[in-house]
Amino acid sequence: MSKKKNIAFMGVFLALALVCSYVESLIPFYFGIPGMKLGLTNIVIIIILYCMGTKEAYCLSVLRVILAGFLFGNMFSILYSMAGAMLSLTVMYLLKKTGKFKIVTVSTLGGICHNIGQLTVASFVVENYYVFYYLPFLLIAGFITGLLIGIGAQEISLRVKRFF
Amino acid sequence: MRRKEQMENTGKRFSKRDAWLLAAAALVILVVFVIFRQFSGGSGSTVTVTVGGEVYGTYSLDEDQKIDIKINGTVTNVLVIRDHQADMTEADCPDQLCVRQKAISKDHETIVCLPNQVVAEVSNPNGENELDDVAN
Structure with missing residues (x-):
């Protein structure tokens, strides 16, 4: 893909990821457990990872977290979103690199790792390790949301891949 | 055309290996859940x-x-x-x-x-x- 086209694609996808963040902030997806989210933006990140490349996915993920943090969150939400996003993307990249797993699995593991990263940073920020009380709930949430997002991303990427 | 595309895509979505890894992840989560339940649950004062x-x-x-x-x-x-x-x-x-x-x-x-x-x-x-x- 030419460089110009690449930059244009990245811009569009960054906008899409931010829209997903915004939509997510509107949905009251909340069951009394802190840090639980649907992770809609992960669809965009996965599609970038599979259709464009690793570098692009990291670049987009970092920009997305910072911009969404400034728009809809605060300093702390940037901090722990970043930890979750980086851990999740790294795990997804490594799983993808093995070439043995489908998007659904990659996304599910990514979802779980996102919550682990987030919770780890949260416990450092508040200097209280009993925050890990929520770990089992967040792992289950990460599994379910990661699976759903993975199914979505799989279907989209199968249909969209030929445009890249 | 659509039918043909769908045929090509079957098997691209899920494999046995995926099922195994997902099952393993689910098992780990279950174990963590049970362990955490063991350590908590008592009411606090x-x-x-x-x-x-x-x-x-x-x-x-x-x-x-x-x-x-x-x-x-x-x-x-x-x-x-x-x-x-x-x-x-x-x-x-x-x-x-x-x-x-x-x-x-x-x-x-x-x-x-x-x-x-x-x-x-x-x-x-x-x-x-x-x-x-x-x-x-």
Whole structure:
């Protein structure tokens, strides 16, 4: 893909990821457990990872977290979103690199790792390790949301891949 | 055309290996869940509030009270204890995540307000109560 086209694609996808963040902030997806989210933006990140490349996915993920943090969150939400996003993307990249797993699995593991990263940073920020009380709930949430997002991303990427 | 595309795509979605890895992940989560359940579940008797890792105060869950948590002289969070449960009812942060969180009463349950670094944690200083609860 030419460089110009690449930059244009990245811009569009960054906008899409931010829209997903915004939509997510509107949905009251909340069951009394802190840090639980649907992770809609992960669809965009996965599609970038599979259709464009690793570098692009990291670049987009970092920009997305910072911009969404400034728009809809605060300093702390940037901090722990970043930890979750980086851990999740790294795990997804490594799983993808093995070439043995489908998007659904990659996304599910990514979802779980996102919550682990987030919770780890949260416990450092508040200097209280009993925050890990929520770990089992967040792992289950990460599994379910990661699976759903993975199914979505799989279907989209199968249909969209030929445009890249 | 559409039919043909779908045919080509079957098998691209899920494989046996995926099922195995997902099952393994689910199993690990289940084990973590069971282990964590073992260590918690007893009801607590006090709630300890910490700000930035330092203890702000310890309050009994037995008496109903309203605790104003002040940082540098201004009230940032309000914790209300009612019916042996502690609930964060007010916070000056924009996300209000801690306010929407459900009330806590079990040992080691926490309410966290990240922007203000406020943590309310239920504990059970006199552990023998738990045994009494079991015996009863």
